[in-house]
Amino acid sequence: MADSFFELAQKRRSIRSFKEKPVTDLQLNKILDMCDMAPSSGGLQTFEIYQVKNKNMRERLASAAKDQDFVAQAPLLLVFCANPYRSVKRFGERSNLFSVQDATIAACYAQLAVEALGLSTVWVGNFDEEKVSKILNLPHGQRPIAMLPVGLKNEEPMEKTTRGRVDLVHVLD
Numbered sequence: 001m002a003d004s005f006f007e008l009a010q011k012r013r014s015i016r017s018f019k020e021k022p023v024t025d026l027q028l029n030k031i032l033d034m035c036d037m038a039p040s041s042g043g044l045q046t047f048e049i050y051q052v053k054n055k056n057m058r059e060r061l062a063s064a065a066k067d068q069d070f071v072a073q074a075p076l077l078l079v080f081c082a083n084p085y086r087s088v089k090r091f092g093e094r095s096n097l098f099s100v101q102d103a104t105i106a107a108c109y110a111q112l113a114v115e116a117l118g119l120s121t122v123w124v125g126n127f128d129e130e131k132v133s134k135i136l137n138l139p140h141g142q143r144p145i146a147m148l149p150v151g152l153k154n155e156e157p158m159e160k161t162t163r164g165r166v167d168l169v170h171v172l173d
């Protein structure tokens, strides 16, 4: 368990190999409760989370994710989808962008909750949207944004290099 947010965020890394041990309901609920607390456009929570434990469905989703096999290896897969219909009356065209942002922020909260529980995940965005939508039988208008395979890690993370804050930030004052 990490002592502080800074330690947690520093420690979080993408993991692409998982043990079979299932994620408990208590762990799952803690992750989902954090997603529910994420900020969202107008507080309208314009995202949906699809929880997949079924092995066959995980394998089909891994195949839709350009055969990234580790997607099916984790015992739990969470798929975050944008649902612009929930805010279209209020935000019009802007709800398309806002719902993608809502789903993204919720998935980001999920990643950190996973880490705080001593579990691991990786953001998977490289997938065929149409195939994923079909497998999940998504209602018209919902759009898959990110998949998070969740489980106990079975590898150490790769070396990480970053741009660093000096390169990232454009100081205008």
Ligand SMILES: Cc1cc2nc3c(=O)[nH]c(=O)nc-3n(C[C@H](O)[C@H](O)[C@H](O)COP(=O)(O)O)c2cc1C
Binding pocket: 012, 013, 014, 015, 016, 068, 122, 123, 124, 125, 126, 127, 157, 160
């Ligand atoms: C929008 C987005 C899409 C990503 N898609 C994939 C993916 O399809 N497959 C994968 O293995 N990693 C994917 N990643 C994970 C990144 O490769 C990873 O976050 C990055 O290399 C930094 O490593 P770290 O997460 O360990 O800090 C994605 C990350 C983001 C934010």
